[in-house]
Amino acid sequence: MTHSSSLSFQAFADNDWAEDPDDRRSVGSYCVYLGSRLISWSCKQRSTVARSSTEVEYKALANAAAE
Numbered sequence: 909m910t911h912s913s914s915l916s917f918q919a920f921a922d923n924d925w926a927e928d929p930d931d932r933r934s935v936g937s938y939c940v941y942l943g944s945r946l947i948s949w950s951c952k953q954r955s956t957v958a959r960s961s962t963e964v965e966y967k968a969l970a971n972a973a974a975e
Contacts, residue, residue, distance in 0.1 A: 915943045921968035938972035
């Protein structure tokens, strides 16, 4: 282990809007890093159909921020 006087906290989010051609639901994912270490991640298909890619991106950011 190394000692660092400053740690960065980063979150990344992404979605594939209407990825599934059968039901048009999106796949959303996010990952959260503390320094260089991954501390949380999620990837799942949405339970509802989004009206736009903007709506899907907003939901991904909200989920990452909540985590």
